Amino acid sequence: MSEDKALTKKSENITDWYNEVVVRAELADYATTRGFMVIRPRAYEMWEHIQSDFDKTIKTKFKVKNAYFPLLIPESFFRKESEHAEGFAPEVAWIANTDDQNRLAIRPTSETIMYDSYGKWIRSWRDLPLRINQWCNIVRWEIGITRLFLRTKEFLWHEGHCVYTNEKDAKKEDLKILDEYAKIAENMLCVPVIKGEKTQKERFAGAQNTYTIEGIMPDAKSLQMGTAHYLGQGFAKAFGVEYLDKEGKKQFGHQTSWGFSTRLIGSVVLMHGDDKGLIIPPALTETKIVIVPILIKGKEEIVLKAAKDLEKSLKQFGAFLDDRDNYTPGAKFAEWELKGTPLRIEIGPRDLENKQVVLVRRDLLQKNFVSMDKLKDEIKNQLKEMPKALFDKAKKVQDALITKVNTKEEFLEYSKKGRYLFAPFCGQVSCEEDIKDNTSLSTRCVPFGEKAEHKCFWCNKPKAKMTYFAKSY
Amino acid sequence: MSEDKALTKKSENITDWYNEVVVRAELADYATTRGFMVIRPRAYEMWEHIQSDFDKTIKTKFKVKNAYFPLLIPESFFRKESEHAEGFAPEVAWIANTDDQNRLAIRPTSETIMYDSYGKWIRSWRDLPLRINQWCNIVRWEIGITRLFLRTKEFLWHEGHCVYTNEKDAKKEDLKILDEYAKIAENMLCVPVIKGEKTQKERFAGAQNTYTIEGIMPDAKSLQMGTAHYLGQGFAKAFGVEYLDKEGKKQFGHQTSWGFSTRLIGSVVLMHGDDKGLIIPPALTETKIVIVPILIKGKEEIVLKAAKDLEKSLKQFGAFLDDRDNYTPGAKFAEWELKGTPLRIEIGPRDLENKQVVLVRRDLLQKNFVSMDKLKDEIKNQLKEMPKALFDKAKKVQDALITKVNTKEEFLEYSKKGRYLFAPFCGQVSCEEDIKDNTSLSTRCVPFGEKAEHKCFWCNKPKAKMTYFAKSY
Numbered sequence: 037m038s039e040d041k042a043l044t045k046k047s048e049n050i051t052d053w054y055n056e057v058v059v060r061a062e063l064a065d066y067a068t069t070r071g072f073m074v075i076r077p078r079a080y081e082m083w084e085h086i087q088s089d090f091d092k093t094i095k096t097k098f099k100v101k102n103a104y105f106p107l108l109i110p111e112s113f114f115r116k117e118s119e120h121a122e123g124f125a126p127e128v129a130w131i132a133n134t135d136d137q138n139r140l141a142i143r144p145t146s147e148t149i150m151y152d153s154y155g156k157w158i159r160s161w162r163d164l165p166l167r168i169n170q171w172c173n174i175v176r177w178e179i180g181i182t183r184l185f186l187r188t189k190e191f192l193w194h195e196g197h198c199v200y201t202n203e204k205d206a207k208k209e210d211l212k213i214l215d216e217y218a219k220i221a222e223n224m225l226c227v228p229v230i231k232g233e234k235t236q237k238e239r240f241a242g243a244q245n246t247y248t249i250e251g252i253m254p255d256a257k258s259l260q261m262g263t264a265h266y267l268g269q270g271f272a273k274a275f276g277v278e279y280l281d282k283e284g285k286k287q288f289g290h291q292t293s294w295g296f297s298t299r300l301i302g303s304v305v306l307m308h309g310d311d312k313g314l315i316i317p318p319a320l321t322e323t324k325i326v327i328v329p330i331l332i333k334g335k336e337e338i339v340l341k342a343a344k345d346l347e348k349s350l351k352q353f354g355a356f357l358d359d360r361d362n363y364t365p366g367a368k369f370a371e372w373e374l375k376g377t378p379l380r381i382e383i384g385p386r387d388l389e390n391k392q393v394v395l396v397r398r399d400l401l402q403k404n405f406v407s408m409d410k411l412k413d414e415i416k417n418q419l420k421e422m423p424k425a426l427f428d429k430a431k432k433v434q435d436a437l438i439t440k441v442n443t444k445e446e447f448l449e450y451s452k453k454g455r456y457l458f459a460p461f462c463g464q465v466s467c468e469e470d471i472k473d474n475t476s477l478s479t480r481c482v483p484f485g486e487k488a489e490h491k492c493f494w495c496n497k498p499k500a501k502m503t504y505f506a507k508s509y
Numbered sequence: 510m511s512e513d514k515a516l517t518k519k520s521e522n523i524t525d526w527y528n529e530v531v532v533r534a535e536l537a538d539y540a541t542t543r544g545f546m547v548i549r550p551r552a553y554e555m556w557e558h559i560q561s562d563f564d565k566t567i568k569t570k571f572k573v574k575n576a577y578f579p580l581l582i583p584e585s586f587f588r589k590e591s592e593h594a595e596g597f598a599p600e601v602a603w604i605a606n607t608d609d610q611n612r613l614a615i616r617p618t619s620e621t622i623m624y625d626s627y628g629k630w631i632r633s634w635r636d637l638p639l640r641i642n643q644w645c646n647i648v649r650w651e652i653g654i655t656r657l658f659l660r661t662k663e664f665l666w667h668e669g670h671c672v673y674t675n676e677k678d679a680k681k682e683d684l685k686i687l688d689e690y691a692k693i694a695e696n697m698l699c700v701p702v703i704k705g706e707k708t709q710k711e712r713f714a715g716a717q718n719t720y721t722i723e724g725i726m727p728d729a730k731s732l733q734m735g736t737a738h739y740l741g742q743g744f745a746k747a748f749g750v751e752y753l754d755k756e757g758k759k760q761f762g763h764q765t766s767w768g769f770s771t772r773l774i775g776s777v778v779l780m781h782g783d784d785k786g787l788i789i790p791p792a793l794t795e796t797k798i799v800i801v802p803i804l805i806k807g808k809e810e811i812v813l814k815a816a817k818d819l820e821k822s823l824k825q826f827g828a829f830l831d832d833r834d835n836y837t838p839g840a841k842f843a844e845w846e847l848k849g850t851p852l853r854i855e856i857g858p859r860d861l862e863n864k865q866v867v868l869v870r871r872d873l874l875q876k877n878f879v880s881m882d883k884l885k886d887e888i889k890n891q892l893k894e895m896p897k898a899l900f901d902k903a904k905k906v907q908d909a910l911i912t913k914v915n916t917k918e919e920f921l922e923y924s925k926k927g928r929y930l931f932a933p934f935c936g937q938v939s940c941e942e943d944i945k946d947n948t949s950l951s952t953r954c955v956p957f958g959e960k961a962e963h964k965c966f967w968c969n970k971p972k973a974k975m976t977y978f979a980k981s982y
Binding site: 065067068069072073074075076077080081083084101102103104105106107108109110113129130131132133139140142149152153156162168172173175177189190192360362 | 538540541542545546547548549550553554556557574575576577578579580581582583586602603604605606612613615622625626629635641645646648650662663665833835
């Protein structure tokens, strides 16, 4: 907190603001290892909350089991599934300790190394569905400017990999997982998302279908917040993931994979933060309240004592007493606003006399006097209201950015105005490449339920579907 | 379970037995990536139990916070602390994507990369103690035969790294952490351990003191189950981990690091398993009971219904009904004995008539008839007794292996007999190297509280302390 320079205003330059706030609020640091990040405790805690919530869900609702597969993957594995190999080739980090015949890659994703095992483990229809997940680190040698949480050479994620006897079951469960992703985004992170399917060009390398949840950020860029892929039987054929069906006939498995990563933390920062810093949704932090004592000469002891008692009595909310004697209350307010703690309690001599405290919610920053005997109820109430308020505010921001266009002219016009576009599109790779070259926008997804009843705004072919376009993180 | 060959007997060849049981009980697999392992769900679950228990402890008792640091470490960092660099140099995996000036290593441990950040974060005595932990994967390019969980090129661990203003606080907390390690080993894993300090030769590279818990395995080898290092100020000086004290004077921090790894799972297998397979201590598995229905023609439905009801009513113990119709009860018994599930319930038509079940505890394998109305109490009772029984049995095995020797002759004699030796030793590196060359035994630790009042059995110098010697995993 010794940074004296004022924080860049979010409304003026969201990129600079983001880069500053992530570091100053002690969420993450640029590592000395170029392109890598250090995830600091304040952000790692958010990840732990997301992790624990989702881990419980997949174990109890989906009977998924966790496991751990090797970090290093033989090059020969990548070659087995050609689309997959091609998709990941530019991003792979290789190990120097091995021979050139079969180099080892640091996992950019684990389909190949996991399915090599699946091929050995699965024998009969009785072994299916097989549902395994791992929480791990991933390395992708991405070039370009490092953005903490959003674009780094290493990140943390989970990857679920399931095998089914048929396409219908595989897709059905894939979509259920996507629903769980949306719940996490909307209920925990308070970020509204669009659910849909990726076009051919934007699909995962090796997938037949990629389902996605996309969050519209305040700068109209799209943040892909979780994807679930239906892989068909391509990997199964490459890695011998086959089983004997009830009639004793060999069949290839139908596979899915799905994941989200620590970039979710980036979405929280971008979506909710303001000119004063972070705003952390209550579900993502243990410390939901910070208590700042207002110390006036001669009354220090009595106030500090009351503040300590308060900290104890509000333990269920992870209350933290900031009793540092080398900062003014004002400096403390600024620090905790920067760090995004959901609620602040101020307590001074006069409050003690009046048996009250001042309660300030981070997103509103209004001072409310709350009498001591109603404090717990009011805290519970605010912690319940705050996620809704964050969600609603985010939704308004997003809705104002979405712009429906029908023609090439409109598209070109609004793509320059920083909008999140919704346009009838044919889905062809060639058209999409053309559009990207001309506008630097790409498709984000076709929302579920859209009908092929339009003409493509770009090539005029029929059977186009309404499709979202944006720049992406 | 299609392996028809009988399991090697533990008493006849514990090495083969171990290698077989780990794979057959589906704990782990040799990965196609040579030297690496796949940790399968049955073992990963054990790791999750250990992890969740210890994570809670360090957060609540020690105010440790979790974070995540980069997988890749610049070579220049290793050079900053010479002993550390020398110790880890032979085991490092390097990345090929980088230039030769400052290569990147996959972390073999994270002191250097973490303290690079600590040097930036810590400014004042108010920032101390700093206590950070990470759960992560580690790569050490070890040569030699792969032993699943015990010797693989990659493993999972946690590493805690703390900074204090003084040596006393640092060491005190280091030893408290060691106590927590011992609790996990003895209470969760049911493996009795020796607590003590490593000799100079066996210390962690860069540490001034290494404290350890050592488990004596049934083959008299020692398994290091957790270590806590006092690093002094060496790393602090190398990485600028300094703070202003209350007088405004610059001081270097006193540092500690501590960790345990997935090799703990290996200790559970080695210590408790028997000729029929694994024995899993109840605290390490969700599924504490398997229910095997005894299906006799004409009575299948009524028995299956009762077994299902039982599974439901025993949900709190994670009861699992094995209702596969293509295995005999005998084959199921063998499979769950191999897999080490703590309790088995058998239920057949006659049991239904008598309102009872057969309850079998994995370590005893005795069939006990338990009436339905007393079943839950008896299960609770057995789950309470079993860890004690496992611990006591292990303690007896260990005690029988420990052999106190006083002379070189005795030492040489008993080192050939596969004993865990306890001998007065001077602690000199040169003596220790000599002993290792002659016997292939190394020191495991000097138990806390031993007095320097003996003559060294090897060089006869005075001020020797009673010290444990063994081969190590």
